[in-house]
Amino acid sequence: MLIIExxxxxLDKDDLKEIFIDFxxxxxxxxxxxxxxxxxxxxxxxxxxxxxxxxxAKEGGKIVGWGTFTKFRDYLGNDRALVxxxxxxxxxxxxxxxxxxxxxxxxxxxxxxxKLDKVYYICPDSDGALRSIFMKLGVKKSRFLWYEGDS
Numbered sequence: 001m002l003i004i005e006x007x008x009x010x011l012d013k014d015d016l017k018e019i020f021i022d023f024x025x026x027x028x029x030x031x032x033x034x035x036x037x038x039x040x041x042x043x044x045x046x047x048x049x050x051x052x053x054x055x056x057a058k059e060g061g062k063i064v065g066w067g068t069f070t071k072f073r074d075y076l077g078n079d080r081a082l083v084x085x086x087x088x089x090x091x092x093x094x095x096x097x098x099x100x101x102x103x104x105x106x107x108x109x110x111x112x113x114x115k116l117d118k119v120y121y122i123c124p125d126s127d128g129a130l131r132s133i134f135m136k137l138g139v140k141k142s143r144f145l146w147y148e149g150d151s
Contacts, residue, residue, distance in 0.1 A: 002096050004105050007054035007066065009045045015063035016041075016056075019087050026090035029124060044068070049114070055105050057098045064092045067102035071114060081110045082120045085130075100133050107137070 007016070020037055044050035049071070057065035067086040073079050083106050086099040110116050121139060123130050134140075 001059070002064070002098065002101060003058045004101050005056060005058065006052055007056045007068075009041065012056055012063055013038075013041070016066055016087075019063060019066060019089055022089040022091075023087040027085075027088070029085055029122065052113070053106070053109055055102050055109075057102055059096070064088060064096075065098035065102050067099075067106055069106055069110060069119070071116075079114075079116060080118070080120060081114060081116050082122070083107075083110075085122065099130065100136060103133065103137060 017034060017038075020034055024032060041054075044054060050068070054068045055066070056063050065086055065088045067084065069081045069083040071079065071081050083103065086102045088098050092098060107119055110119050119139075120142070121134065123134065125131075
């Protein structure tokens with residue numbers, strides 16, 4: 001049975017490291033190193049809003065998924081929330097609705113606690129499985145596109 005709860009840095013870090021390594025190797029849209037990610041985890045654990053926004057899915061007491069968001073203010077003064085790609089192992093991907101359950105919990109947290117009505121996501125057009133989950137959640141493709149370049 002899949003259980004959704006808050007991330008506990010004292011109990012969950014080792015399981016999360018295993019997922020992180022598989023996720024970066026097999027599924028992530030971006031690249032990172034465990035040390036950078038661990039620094040960010042530690043920083044977020046000190047901020048109550050971010051600590052409570054780190055969601056884990058557990059099966060049999062072991063983490064099978066992890067998700068979070070980042071709140072930021074754009075240059076026009078608008079508060080926004082960006083939900084990041086949910087971490088799962090490749091072998092657990094889309095099993096038992098892990099991503100969907102974590103995304104639903106994050107949407108609820110952003111709406112009820114952060115008090116924002118709109119959430120943003122990153123998803124390449126090539127990720128049909130995640131786009132299917134977005135359809136179930138009522139998430140639509142934005143007219144805005146994200147481009148990147150060297151600075």
